[in-house]
Amino acid sequence: MSKKLIRIKVVMDRTGLARSTIYKYISQGGFPKPTKLGTRAVAWLESEIEDWIQDTVDRRDEEVT
Template identity: 35%
Template sequence: MQTQQTTKATEPQFNINDLKRFYTLPEVSAVTGYSQSHIRAISKTDAFPSPIKLGASKTVWVIEEINQWIEDLIKQRDAEQGAA
């Protein structure tokens, strides 16, 4: 009796942590403590990460960019406190 070998299709391998993920406006507001209107206003400047338009009524921000912006603020504060 011969055994039949089946070849399983190779599924693409990826790390979930490598995927880019987004915050919605209410989530950015919750994370930063800024009002939604303030986030909309500062997003038009170089002082805050730029949003991505996913559709006519859907705007999001890259989580890593928001987190980096927060880290940069903390580093700036620490540097200023260290210099004082």
């Protein structure tokens, strides 16, 4: 598993989600929580974001069949 941290802009690019949507999904428990880097900086584990994307695709594929 990758231990690389990625910032919000990369998360937005990878998922196609807006910042507000990401934080809404976090508050609803449907998106990985960020890791605090400092008082005003957070980042996500790249592997958790990739897993979330794969889970989203898997759910889509299950709905089709």
